[in-house]
Amino acid sequence: MRILVATAVPAERDAVARAFTAAPGPDTYDVLAAGVGCAAAAAATATALTTAALTGAAYGLVVSAGIGGGFLPEAPVGSLVIADEITVVDLGAETPEGFVPVTELGFGTVSHRPPKTLVRDIAGVTGARTGTVLTVSTVTGSAERAAELRRSHPRALAEAMEGFGVAEAAAAHGVPVLELRGVSNPVGPRDRAAWRIGDALAALTEAFGKLAPVLESWNPHEPNEPHEP
Template sequence: DAPVGSLVVADAITAADLGAETADGFLPVTELGFGTVTHRPPESAVRVAAEALGAHTGTVLTVSTVTGTAARAAALRSRHPGALAEGMEGFGVAEAAAAHGVPVLEIRAVSNPVGPRDRAAWRIGDALAALTEGFGKLAPALESWNPHDHQ
């Protein structure tokens, strides 16, 4: 749902394919009795960042294999209806932040649609330009945010 060239601030960082495929469908690792699959950045930090960047907010999925088919995109959308973007790094960073007790934000610049790989449709330059412009707005906005005052 996030257009190519836009920015997304994760209000949830979810490991989309951490679990097990079963005859009855996918089971996330939490349903197997282990770990976590979602980290939630502080709501106030998400709000401050999204407002400063003019970004969409929603779930950003972390995948171990980039989605390259319509069928996989549909399956992910079915399991994660609030997902706006996917990447490969966010959940690992969120795990490290949680282990050290520090807040985390994930900001994504959308360079291409999730689904069938069409390199001609990729807009990496537009995404990087949006990210560069956004970072100029982000630092001043977060300077006033205090993680101890805003949970």
């Protein structure tokens, strides 16, 4: 099975690639620095998936990977999060009654569900926390916004900027998707001095180094069981 890993920036790409250099598995991994933000991630991922399909070497799984903010106390700095739900939080409309997601306007989707058994097994071998990873266009920078997101998405463990775009591209090609995030900072007021990007990248490398046995035994044709609410 060929696997496409889409990160935002080269530092994330290199952190993933280090895991495969140290302990290569039988699967074929291609690691792409797709760009920052939902649109760039979707465009680059879709291009890679289309190219692979046209050359007869289609991917069987897409992984959105990188660092992100974690909601405390469930996802502390340096921990790893795997999404059982990938949700975009700001695709919709503002109304006098508040924000309305695009689905309530009669369009599109706002969430994607990775394969349940695969999420469970990866969490088991990596120790990752499992929950919702939010996709945002603007990174949270205040306690008020962090609290608002937790009220709207009580299962949220982390936020990042690319997961939903990667998931949309994967869904258009009928390919399952995962999202893995090493937590580099708390979601809330921006304090660059408190960020631990190196620790988050190291967590990402360690996690990918443990994935090969899980992916070898996973059957991509299994039906995706519904997740617990």
